[in-house]
Amino acid sequence: MIENRPTLNALTHVTLVIGIVIVIFPIYIAFVASTHEARDILMTVQGWFGTNFIENYSTVLEKGKASTGSISVALMMWNSLVMALGIVVGKISISILSAYAIVYFRFPFRMFFFWMIFVTLMLPVEVRILPTYEVVANLGLLNTYPGLVLPLIASATATFLFRQFFLTIPDELAEAARVDGAGPFRFFFDILLPLSRTNIAALFVILFIYGWNQYLWPLLVTTEQNMTTIVMGIQAMLYVPDDINEWNITMATAILAMLPPVLIIIVMQRQFVKGLVETEK
Amino acid sequence: MATVTIKDAVKTYPGNVQALHGISIEIEDGELIVMVGPSGCGKSTMLRMVAGLETVTSGDIHINGEWVNKKEPADRDIAMVFQNYALYPHMSVYQNMAYGLKNRKIPKDEIEQRVQDTAKILELEEFLKRKPKELSGGQRQRVAMGRAIVREPKVFLFDEPLSNLDAKLRVQMRLEIKRLQDRLGVTTIYVTHDQVEAMTLGHRLLLMNEGRVEQIGTPLEVYEKPQTLFVAGFIGSPSMNLIPVRLDPSGNQVILGESLPLPLNNFENIVNGDSSVTLGMRPEHLEACETENALMFLQVELLEKLGADTVVYGSLDQTDTALTVRLSGIHPVDTGDRLPVTITPEHLHIFDSDTGNRLN
Numbered sequence: 117m118i119e120n121r122p123t124l125n126a127l128t129h130v131t132l133v134i135g136i137v138i139v140i141f142p143i144y145i146a147f148v149a150s151t152h153e154a155r156d157i158l159m160t161v162q163g164w165f166g167t168n169f170i171e172n173y174s175t176v177l178e179k180g181k182a183s184t185g186s187i188s189v190a191l192m193m194w195n196s197l198v199m200a201l202g203i204v205v206g207k208i209s210i211s212i213l214s215a216y217a218i219v220y221f222r223f224p225f226r227m228f229f230f231w232m233i234f235v236t237l238m239l240p241v242e243v244r245i246l247p248t249y250e251v252v253a254n255l256g257l258l259n260t261y262p263g264l265v266l267p268l269i270a271s272a273t274a275t276f277l278f279r280q281f282f283l284t285i286p287d288e289l290a291e292a293a294r295v296d297g298a299g300p301f302r303f304f305f306d307i308l309l310p311l312s313r314t315n316i317a318a319l320f321v322i323l324f325i326y327g328w329n330q331y332l333w334p335l336l337v338t339t340e341q342n343m344t345t346i347v348m349g350i351q352a353m354l355y356v357p358d359d360i361n362e363w364n365i366t367m368a369t370a371i372l373a374m375l376p377p378v379l380i381i382i383v384m385q386r387q388f389v390k391g392l393v394e395t396e397k
Numbered sequence: 398m399a400t401v402t403i404k405d406a407v408k409t410y411p412g413n414v415q416a417l418h419g420i421s422i423e424i425e426d427g428e429l430i431v432m433v434g435p436s437g438c439g440k441s442t443m444l445r446m447v448a449g450l451e452t453v454t455s456g457d458i459h460i461n462g463e464w465v466n467k468k469e470p471a472d473r474d475i476a477m478v479f480q481n482y483a484l485y486p487h488m489s490v491y492q493n494m495a496y497g498l499k500n501r502k503i504p505k506d507e508i509e510q511r512v513q514d515t516a517k518i519l520e521l522e523e524f525l526k527r528k529p530k531e532l533s534g535g536q537r538q539r540v541a542m543g544r545a546i547v548r549e550p551k552v553f554l555f556d557e558p559l560s561n562l563d564a565k566l567r568v569q570m571r572l573e574i575k576r577l578q579d580r581l582g583v584t585t586i587y588v589t590h591d592q593v594e595a596m597t598l599g600h601r602l603l604l605m606n607e608g609r610v611e612q613i614g615t616p617l618e619v620y621e622k623p624q625t626l627f628v629a630g631f632i633g634s635p636s637m638n639l640i641p642v643r644l645d646p647s648g649n650q651v652i653l654g655e656s657l658p659l660p661l662n663n664f665e666n667i668v669n670g671d672s673s674v675t676l677g678m679r680p681e682h683l684e685a686c687e688t689e690n691a692l693m694f695l696q697v698e699l700l701e702k703l704g705a706d707t708v709v710y711g712s713l714d715q716t717d718t719a720l721t722v723r724l725s726g727i728h729p730v731d732t733g734d735r736l737p738v739t740i741t742p743e744h745l746h747i748f749d750s751d752t753g754n755r756l757n
């Protein structure tokens with residue numbers, strides 16, 4: 117907005133502040149709850165911080181919650197991290213390579229393969245979950261990291277995004293590289309990959325959050341407790357049959373679960389925004 | 398240093414689009430050939446076939462005697478400058494120039510030396526660390542040329558390298574390319590649609606139209622003896638007056654329109670069946686003269702006073718045949734005047750109206 121109208125300015129700010137409060141409030145309540153003793157928050161919602169911050173968080177990280185088998189949340193976070201990073205790296209490498217093949221190489225049934233990939237956009241994980249489970253089980257990958265990651269790394273969306281980006285790169289660039297003696301590998305690593313940097317960053321953030329938040333698939337393929345991911349962990353903590361629910365522990369776990377995605381966004385924010393709004397050419 | 402021989406080059410694109418119908422030319426070592434013609438006539442296609450970026454449907458291309466039809470661009474020892482420069486956006490100027498050398502496994506210190514030398518020739522030294530987007534259009538153009546020069550190839554290929562520059566810079570870079578080519582003596586094929594560029598740069602021109610060669614010759618040959626109607630109309634600015642006339646059987650006059658005779662001679666040995674021909678006269682060859690010496694009269698309709706020249710547009714007396722005359726200097730003539738003009742016979746061009754071929 118070029119005009120400088122004070123009332124409008126005030127209005128925008130008020131709107132933004134309201135938005136932020138709405139988003140922050142539940143997080144604040146969760147964080148406050150995670151600093152109290154269990155019985156202080158059993159029936160009420162606390163408005164201000166308690167004194168058990170260090171105690172609660174070290175319990176969570178080291179021992180987890182007794183009612184869910186005392187698996188340490190640190191281990192859960194590690195599992196989630198491995199799974200999320202595996203999904204991110206796998207999805208990005210596979211999709212950038214398939215997009216490269218589809219855009220830059222002439223081979224029989226090229227468009228057929230493209231449409232096959234495109235059609236799978238319409239099939240989310242949940243639709244094909246039973247056959248996928250069967251395959252993973254037969255391969256003996258239950259309760260392993262590859263079992264968690266592999267079925268999730270094919271990505272039509274990312275392939276499509278990379279394809280669209282590659283199509284915007286002028287043909288002359290590829291031709292100049294050919295004249296300069298760069299073969300397909302050189303062209304990919306020296307030119308295409310550096311040019312895709314911001315797109316990769318944006319996808320990294322989006323896919324990391326996608327991977328971190330996976331719930332249904334890890335629930336199916338892991339039965340051993342030390343393979344629990346943090347999202348499964350939180351879900352399990354909510355269900356306490358006949359005991360006092362230690363909400364402080366659950367809340368601390370939730371806060372911890374939020375940290376890595378937030379960190380990733382903060383670290384990659386600049387590149388992320390660039391990747392979404394501009395294509396550097 | 399190399400010769401380039403193109404023989405009967407034909408290109409058919411998928412979908413049966415025939416872009417080239419058999420182009421042949423022998424380019425000598427160190428020669429600068431300009432391929433010129435209107436947009437879409439197949440210039441780029443021909444150049445890209447020499448570069449190896451486009452397959453050859455039929456015909457042969459030899460570089461320095463070696464048959465290269467099936468060779469990869471990198472193995473042909475050519476360097477190409479693209480219209481949009483095609484610089485690698487994420488690499489510095491230095492890296493852009495060094496990339497081709499690096500891929501050829503040339504030692505690092507030699508690369509350094511060659512890039513520095515080339516940068517000096519092109520006055521790019523202070524920009525070596527910059528990215529392409531931090532350069533002006535003219536500087537990017539230089540980098541694109543630097544990337545070609547640094548490779549020390551057998552052949553330079555330019556595809557309309559100046560068309561993204563403003564008019565002033567274009568003239569400047571044109572001179573610079575000419576000077577560089579003279580100095581380096583590398584065989585060069587230069588593609589453009591701009592006839593001024595073609596005339597000023599080329600040792601020889603290859604005029605193309607609709608995928609065919611119209612004429613090959615030095616700029617002056619092409620100007621003085623255009624072999625076809627197309628060349629006659631394409632080369633020269635303002636373009637040649639082309640007027641349909643009939644040859645009088647006596648051979649000492651042509652008849653314009655129904656019955657306006659122009660007493661022109663010099664056509665004794667022209668034989669043309671139905672005697673309907675096209676007469677070509679360059680605007681700059683028509684001169685104003687005294688009334689009694691006039692060959693024809695021009696009804697002046699529009700004037701462009703350019704200082705160095707005065708361009709007069711009008712129609713021939715008593716006809717609606719348009720005629721353009723370029724008089725040198727500032728001329729006291731006004732719209733509505735009846736301007737007596739003449740032309741010396743050696744400046745007349747006669748073409749067969751049907752085939753377009755030159756007759757005299």
Ligand SMILES: Nc1ncnc2c1ncn2[C@@H]1O[C@H](COP(=O)(O)OP(=O)(O)O)[C@@H](O)[C@H]1O
Nearest residue numbers: 410411414416435436437438439440441442443
């Ligand atoms: N990849 C292509 N597929 C089909 N037709 C093409 C292709 N490239 C060029 N053409 C056609 O070939 C003709 C010559 O094109 P081009 O060589 O680019 O002309 P110029 O460079 O002289 O303007 C044009 O009619 C164009 O439409």
Ligand SMILES: [Mg+2]
Nearest residue numbers: 440441442557
């Ligand atoms: Mg072209």
